[in-house]
């Protein structure tokens with residue numbers, strides 16, 4: 001903890017006096033990139049934050065199964081970088097796909113984003129996937145993880161790798177990635193989750209996507225949680241996907257994002273990537289997880305079309 005106390009107090013007082021102006025800017029998508037969303041008391045420099053994120057990302061890469069299909073990887077990276085360009089983020093990002101049935105994505109400080117195959121499979125349009133990824137980009141842009149660590153006085157750098165973010169669903173990555181994390185560290189600041197929701201819909205909107213796709217995805221997750229609590233309990237049990245999050249997002253869209261005549265809803269590439277993920281990586285609900293699995297190599301060719309799952313088009317398809 002090397003920050004002088006006086007400096008911290010001054011920064012804190014300034015934040016209070018200008019907070020309503022800063023809040024207004026945070027709600028205005030025209031101010032994206034021009035509003036310092038990551039400000040707030042933080043013991044970590046950007047450099048330290050990147051080093052920390054890199055270290056955590058290495059742990060995930062060591063302990064989980066990454067998807068190495070280049071078509072999937074290239075697509076997710078391109079989708080992510082486009083969102084980053086339309087965000088407040090100031091650090092370079094990497095995006096990777098992790099095998100796992102969680103309907104989740106998560107990010108580490110400094111721009112390391114991981115998307116579970118389960119989330120790709122559960123999304124019905126590119127806009128829905130973009131919404132979940134934009135939420136993660138927002139956590140990074142707003143420096144939520146290190147700000148929360150700072151607030152929790154977890155100032156010892158060595159202990160911070162034990163803190164993992166809740167991701168898109170608010171569910172900690174701990175179980176999915178198989179990391180040995182003490183539960184005590186998995187506390188989430190609701191305000192940061194709401195802020196990531198609020199910023200995320202702005203980023204996807206600015207990138208041209210229909211922000212209501214996020215509401216669609218929330219609705220399906222909420223109803224899935226009600227309908228089959230047992231099936232997905234491990235995804236939701238610590239931090240449920242709640243209806244108020246859905247309602248707040250609807251309100252934010254109505255208040256902050258003037259509707260446009262055209263939005264990107266989905267692309268044929270999204271369908272192709274989702275089909276590849278479905279056929280190659282995703283464990284079926286009733287399948288025995290201990291059964292040995294065969295994996296098709298990308299060279300084996302594209303999987304067959306699933307004609308019963310047409311993309312949801314609201315206004316128009318993406319043509320470029």
Ligand SMILES: [Zn+2]
Nearest residue numbers: 167168193196
């Ligand atoms: Zn989150």
